[in-house]
Amino acid sequence: AILQQSKLARMGSMISMIAHQWRQPLSELSGVLMELELATKFKKVNEQHILNSIERSNEMIEFMSNTIDDFRNFYKPDKKKENFLISDACTKALHIVDATLHNLSIDLVFNIKQDKLIFGYPNEYSQVVLNIISNATDILVERKIEKPKIEITITAKGLQSIVTIKDNANGIDEKNIESIFDPYYSTKDSSKGTGLGLYISKLIIERNMGGELSVENDADGAVFKIIVIG
Ligand SMILES: Nc1ncnc2c1ncn2[C@@H]1O[C@H](COP(=O)(O)OP(=O)(O)OP(=O)(O)O)[C@@H](O)[C@H]1O
Numbered sequence: 001a002i003l004q005q006s007k008l009a010r011m012g013s014m015i016s017m018i019a020h021q022w023r024q025p026l027s028e029l030s031g032v033l034m035e036l037e038l039a040t041k042f043k044k045v046n047e048q049h050i051l052n053s054i055e056r057s058n059e060m061i062e063f064m065s066n067t068i069d070d071f072r073n074f075y076k077p078d079k080k081k082e083n084f085l086i087s088d089a090c091t092k093a094l095h096i097v098d099a100t101l102h103n104l105s106i107d108l109v110f111n112i113k114q115d116k117l118i119f120g121y122p123n124e125y126s127q128v129v130l131n132i133i134s135n136a137t138d139i140l141v142e143r144k145i146e147k148p149k150i151e152i153t154i155t156a157k158g159l160q161s162i163v164t165i166k167d168n169a170n171g172i173d174e175k176n177i178e179s180i181f182d183p184y185y186s187t188k189d190s191s192k193g194t195g196l197g198l199y200i201s202k203l204i205i206e207r208n209m210g211g212e213l214s215v216e217n218d219a220d221g222a223v224f225k226i227i228v229i230g
């Protein structure tokens, strides 16, 4: 019975994680269809337009399908690691959100100073970057920041790959900064946030990849730092 219980608990947490990570691509997919509908109504579609929409939709569907695999294998100790470039994993995450960032006029700066080949889980790594960018986007909108900006920088130090993701939304409340990685800790209302994003991200980086995920505030806003070892 205890075995059964822990199996069910795992299943529950797997489903919660998949649901959480489906939100962004799902909303992006719905955006593509909405745009296509509008363009059709105003008779502004041509073949290329449709083909582009199909390609974009397929990308989102593929990401969502990979997400199922990522989290189905999440707790497996013997899952296969792969070599991947940190910049590729970041680019993949950016691809999911770039239309949204564009629509919200959020300025995105992507600096690759020193890239690194890492042996680990590229998709899981992308999910982390996606979560941090989604949070930055949410807070930039919530606080109505005037010139919203997200800056991603890839550097390296010895064996470490260091990625920082920084926004200009005025930072995390100092009294909350210890809690933000806790499961179900959220300052958003329940329709907008469950408080799972940073908890999942921490599990991926620290438990699954032996790295470190941390945060601090600087003069402009929050700075998240992802360290993994190659
Ligand atoms: N860039 C940021 N600037 C300021 N506060 C942030 C930032 N990123 C996260 N936070 C704070 O940390 C909290 C926890 O983030 P987390 O991603 O775990 O959950 P959430 O975004 O609230 O909900 P979910 O990710 O489940 O939709 C947020 O509610 C927010 O208060």
Ligand SMILES: [Mg+2]
Pocket (backbone or CB within 6 Å): 131, 134, 135, 193, 196, 197, 198
């Ligand atoms: Mg979040």
